[in-house]
Amino acid sequence: MTSFIPVNTPLLDGNEAEYLAECVRTGWISSEGPFIKRFETEMARVAGRRHGVAVTNGSVALDIAVHALGLEPGAEVIIPTFTIISCAAAVVRAGLVPVGVDCDPGTWNMTVEGVEAAITPRTRAIMLVHIYGLPVDLDPILTLARKHDLKIVEDAAEMHGQTYRGAPCGSFGDVSTFSFYPNKHVTTGEGGMILTDDDALSDRLQSLRNLCFQPQQRFVHEELGWNARMTNLQAALGVAQIEQLPRTVELKRKLGRLYDEHLEGVAGIRRPVARTNYADNIYWVYAIVLDDDVPFDAKEAMRRLAEKGIGTRPFFWCMHEQPVLRRMGYMLDEAHPHAERIARRGFYLPSGLALTEAEIARSAQALKEILA
Known part of the structure; x- marks a missing residue:
């Protein structure tokens, strides 16, 4: 009988087993172990960013990233219609309105013409989603965003190691996100990352992923956040994967x-x-x-x-x-x-x-x- 060829099998032939064994040996299996900061630092370096915030998956990375921008309820966010539901869900959960844009029939990415036609006085952000292997043609869309004072959320979930005109994908948004699902170029089993160059926004993202605990009085909350912490075990996998x-x-x-x-x-x-x-x-x-x-x-x-x-x-x-x-x-x-x-x-x-x-x-x- 002919064997079945699965659509995806990850490659785990680097330091994954060694780093996971280190987590078990030292007892650092929770979300407070040393591999987390190391993974955040390395992923930020790969994407040319100042800050990385590791979370439980790429979908919640989008949820937190959109929420953190603080856009007013009912504002419109332009998204590609050809994308995963996580993109639209993040917009809707933040109390915002998704507006779809068609794709280029060759690259399957959103087009600048579609984005320009979708901008209205209610538009506050554009979600760029790089699809299947080629990035969005960014320059003209980023020019539009600057012209209309729009925020950019860059979903680079599928783009680990990819570049646009030589600059890393994941470096272009006010916030950018990655996924580390097993079919990604870097996997942690499940996992995600939010990246930004904004110090204050990074602090906010870190608070939102950790239930908005306050340093002065941990269990008094001024805002509702997420329990979206990545574990040290996942981050250990991620560090080994980035090496490859x-x-x-x-x-x-x-x-x-x-x-x-x-x-x-x-x-x-x-x-x-x-x-x-x-x-x-x-x-x-x-x-x-x-x-x-x-x-x-x-x-x-x-x-x-x-x-x-x-x-x-x-x-x-x-x-x-x-x-x-x-x-x-x-x-x-x-x-x-x-x-x-x-x-x-x-x-x-x-x-x-x-x-x-x-x-x-x-x-x-x-x-x-x-x-x-």
């Missing part, structure tokens, strides 16, 4: 090249854009969009690939089509045809760091067979 990040980026780009070689000239699919004038693809995942003349959608393609032992995962579903947001009255009059199309016709192939060249070849061959 240059190799990880190299491996991911090799994965992309190998898939490209196997799928060169295959009809019926759109492969990831390899490079733009501002970045080379980091291939967080190797993603495919079916052409319109393919007589089935992504859901059916994934079913057929599963029968051949190939793990896949669908693209994000559009925020303006999310039942929960529509029931709440958000994004009701929006239509974003590029995002709607790729949500239905896009999926990604096995893309984990532990993927072998033989598994890449087998995954590509299976895709060719279902398209034949």
